[in-house]
Amino acid sequence: MENTSENKKNREVKKSQKHVCLGILAHVDAGKTTLSESFLFLSGKIRQAGRVDHKDAFLDTYELERERGITIFSKQAVFEWKGMEITLLDTPGHVDFSAEMERTLQVLDYAVLVISGSDGVQGHTMTLWKLLKRYNIPTFLFVNKMDQEGTERREIMAELERQFGENCIDFSYLDEMAMENLALCGEEMMESYLESGKIDKKLIQKAVKERNVFPCYFGSALYMDGVDELLNGIADFTESLKYPEEFGAKVYKIGRDSQGNRLTYLKVTGGELKVRDSIGNSEEKINEIRIYSGEKYTAVPAAAAGRVCTVTGLSDTYPGEGIGAEPESDLPVLEPVLTYRIDLPDACDIHKMLENLRSLEEEEPALHIVWEEAVGEIHAQLMGEVQTEVLRHIIRERFGVWVEFVEGNIVYKETIKFPVEGVGHFEPLRHYAEVHLLLEPGERGSGLQFASVCSGDVLDRNWQRLILTHLEEKEHKGVLAGAGITDIKITLLAGRAHQKHTEGGDFRQATYRAVRQGLKKAESILLEPYYEFKMELPAEMVGRAMTDIQKMKGDFVPPLTLGESVILTGSAPVSQMRGYQREFISYTKGKGRLFCEPKGYRACQNQEEVIEGIGYDAEADTENPTGSVFCSHGAGFVVPWYQVEEYAHIGSCYTAKKEESEAQRRTFCPPPVSRIELTQEELDAIYVKTPDPIKRNYTATPVTVRAQEKQEGEGRKKSRKKEKNREEYLLVDGYNIIFAWKDLKELSEISMEAARNKLMDILCNYQAYRKCTLILVFDAYKVEGNKGETIKYHNIHVVYTKEAETADQYIEKTVRRMGRHQDVTVATSDALEQVIILGQGAQRMSAEGLKEEIRLAEKEIREEYLGKNTVERNYLFYALKEDAAEAVEKIRLGGSEESSNVK
Known part of the structure; x- marks a missing residue:
């Protein structure tokens, strides 16, 4: 009893503890993963900090990540620092995996943008900055690799102010000059500074939260220099977010564990999520809630608002989905602009591989797997060569097939x-x-x-x-x-x-x-993708660059001169800039740098040529x-x-x-x-080609359009007659339906027997309308010694399964026996059961589909009954001749019999 009370007390303390969800973002090779390792080591989460070059980083859990030294998938770790709990999300830095990074932004409270001190603000860094602004995420800046030669603090700080604005403040030393700069970022801080010569911490927290101030720190993550100052700043100048009582959650990622279980990564944005809760439109239940740290996880009974967790048991979730009170996410900014043809080995089943690739598309929606039936090809949309290599390894690892990606066309839109x-x-x-x-x-x-x-x-x-x-x-x-x-x-x-x-x-x-x-x-318009580019090159070569951009039908702003170098920024069609990187490096003799990022779509400038x-x-x-x-x-x-x-x-x-x-x-x-x-x-x-969710069982045949045939062969007539005589069966998974229908579920909480009886009565009425053989199946597999039972309840059959036999197993067995020779439909919302029955030749119907069918049947029965009664009514006037009816009507209205002259 004491232990239970102590655990409850610990949970209450944990719940009241300050908590933030912190993401780390950077251009590739800026030292983002190394900074994450330093966080975990200094906090005591890990005993030894791993290194990317040593292939032992705690958060690089995928083999290819360690092999290539890059982050491919976002990872989670939880640690504490000075009484604050931090959920850390490490995101990919390579531009090819930008979609994975952007999805993670949807669940962040704060972010740390890592910048390489030796390289400065790069093209992808600017893209990250714009995304952080779009998603309104408060941001800390950490300038890494300050141990390398040529890194000068003042010059870097000046570049940050030039690129990101004057609200970037050096927080490494909050001296008098830093306080003056900080005071200029808001009226309240200015008043506080003028009155006392200091600025209240809560005012700084508020300014950071509202993105009016961007604290900057300098150091070296590899040598853990300046990392503790950054962590102290995060602890001092962040605040816990307040969440509503109503339940809500945002899905940001779909994955699978080593056992193949489907994982839904989400953040609880309101209320509380518990194991066995039913969520989403399908009302599937949560089987398990996991809190990951690297490869390992802890199973918890519940997740409070603000927590990022991973759940099992959901089959229809997707990245960007809003659950409960949480709205759906906007369309992502970063999308692939190139399409690739996927070439398979000769012995590979192309349709099976298409199904496998669609399961990968759940994890990476930007793939846009497309089956081009006219040419019998599978196409995918990808960001670049690194992503194609990674995807090739994933397909080989998961499905045992080595595929090739052949670069195809630009991804146009209309x-x-x-x-x-x-x-x-x-x-x-x-x-x-x-x-x-x-x-x-x-x-x-x-x-x-x-x-x-x-x-x-x-x-x-x-x-x-x-x-x-x-x-x-x-x-x-x-x-x-x-x-x-x-x-x-x-x-x-x-x-x-x-x-x-x-x-x-x-x-x-x-x-x-x-x-x-x-x-x-x-009047349709063809759209083509554009790149936003940034060129850094010697001043004497800027003329060549501007001429090239004009030839590409691109545009640019006046160049910015920095000493002997020039920065040229603008945009140009992807179709024109493909392959320009090699030409650019050639004529700048390796002294120039070109950064390209997707900018979106504009009207195609050579529309007729492309269409042709x-x-x-x-x-x-x-x-x-x-x-x-x-x-x-x-x-x-x-x-x-x-x-x-x-x-x-x-x-x-x-x-x-x-x-x-x-x-x-x-x-x-x-x-x-x-x-x-x-x-x-x-x-x-x-x-x-439009799968029928409920009734008919059609045989797939090629679609052709031709003049209507006047005569049919005898074989076809016999086939039709045989098909027409097939008997219809409807199998209903009883408890699945009871727990899926709200009214029956509420009744079952009072009396399960009453819920069963009500469902049986509903199905009796439906069978009388549908005229099929209806079998209602209930689980009784937990009843020791139970031999199973089948009873006739009015016009339906009710089956109670035997010991050690579930309703799923009984239905699967029945479908296997009858599915190829009879029209069998199974009513259930069990995803696995649906897959099994479809494979056995039966049709499937969801719990909601059955409910809608019953509603429509009842509506039609009522209308037919009312219509029938209207026709069968008999009135006195209907039997009278016209002149006699008029006379009787006058008498009814108060006239005399004599005046009516009834004959």
Whole structure:
């Protein structure tokens, strides 16, 4: 009992302890990892400081990091200094891994920007500075390698003030001059200094927190010179952040441990996170909470607000995701600008490797793994050669395959010039959906934004949410070069569903087609990536450099002269600057330095030439159709994009301005009208590319569009008849559904038996509507000696599994036995179980999907009942002749029988 009280007391002390999440950033080779090692050694976290060149750094846990001497993945360590707990995040310094670094910025309280005293402020250092400003992170500066010759403190301090502003203050010695400079950074500090000759510590903390002051320290991390002063400064001039009571968390990284467990790295930004908590849209439960320090971790029962931790048990999280009250992150600034083709060995299964690469894409979203079906190739977007080498090693280590990366094209993007309405319709037999979208040009760099102004009276909210999900779930191709679209706001204007025939996949098809139809109508613009460059070169060579930039169609600001050297900054297209590094080194004879960073996208200056070179045909892209599918006399047919509005079931929802309409008319001239009809098999083939989440089991076949066949072979008829006679089975994982539905979960906390009975009654009603064989499975594997039991409850079968057999195992066994010969659907939200059943030929349905199906069924039953009662009512007036009915009506209103002249 005493130990329990002592532990509780220790936890309360820990909770009240000052805590900050501190990130370390730097240009590669500035000594960032060495500084991290010094922090850990001086704090007593490690007994001996490792060294990058000795390949024994505590935070370089990956073999390739130690081999190359660079940080590839962000790492975490927790240590204490003078009563303060610090969660340290060491980030990659090489520009090829900038995306990993930028994601980490989302969870930092403070940052230390490390600068090499011998190299000064470099191009990537300026990029880091801009990112710190964008994410509003208070920053300390540490000038490293001051032990090397040629490092002069005053000159470096002058460069920091020139590059970062005069609010960079030398905190190594807070003498009178430093206090005067500090006082100039804020009115409150000025008043405090004038009154007392000193500045209160709390005022300095506030100034640092608001990024009005950037404390600067000097030293050598290798020899631990000046490192303790930096740590003391962090302890003195930081403050713990205050967090709300409502739960929130920000995901910044996805990874896997040595056992293959999926890890979600996050920061709790409100409330508290506990083991077994259900979070996210899927309400998956946290299995374990880990606090990492290097390779090792400590499992904890809970993580309070402000803590950075790693959790297991979540399968759908992604970097930048906001959970609970935390909003989603903005689009990253740094994106890859080069695309590579991934060449595989001859014996490698390309589709299996595509699946493996998509799992890597979870960890590195910037990869943008793309399957180019037309040429049978896998493409990826990467930052540079170092990243390709690292990725090659990771693929070999994890999947046992050695791949090659072949540099391909520039990553172009597309946007539009004027607003336009896009219409998509998908109505083969037994399916129905129509979607109207407004596509508007956004500011450059804004990415894609999605919204809805559609009334719930026009289209149910659940369908609206589904449409927005389909807009977000894929990269939509433009119509000029097949490049991804960006800088567009897409708003749902209207839509229509059918009570019986609409399913989720229908709206996916209609949404995709609406986007493409709108792009075909719009005036599209091709965008190309730009580099922001900084050149340091001898003054006599600046003329050559400016001429080169002008030839590249770039721009620059007037050069800055520093002694015998000149600094030239500006921007130029990536397509023009590729390979310029070698030429620059050649004509400067090694005396110049060129730094390039991605700057974003601008309008392509040779658009027609690029489009012609790519040779993309939007109408030939069967994976991204521009037209829509309508139904007439029981047959589906394709309507080309320029005629969709004529066939649409909802009128136009947007009126363009006059100048916009004229510009749109100039963008296309409709070709001769043609009507292309599809066979049912071809419509099914289109539909199978949109996986049906609930009901039908379609066989994947190649998609081809041709004239409708007049006759079918006998073999095809027999196949259809056989398919039609397949019996439908629905297997329901009972406890999974109970804990997934809020009302049943709350009821189970009072009485599990009541929750089971309520679910059984709900499914009985649903089975009567669905007319399938419904099997409800409950776990009973923990009941010692239990032999299992199957009972008939009204019109459904209820199974209680035997000892040592889980519901998952029973369902898997049943699916394996029936999945290839019957139409089997399994209702569960268990991710692993879903993967298993899909592999056995069954369909899957989530817990929420089942709930929605039941809701729609109940709604339709009610409407049919009410409609039936309305028809069957019998009124007196219905049996009377017209003149007799008029006479009776007059009597009812107060007239006499004589005056009515009833005959």
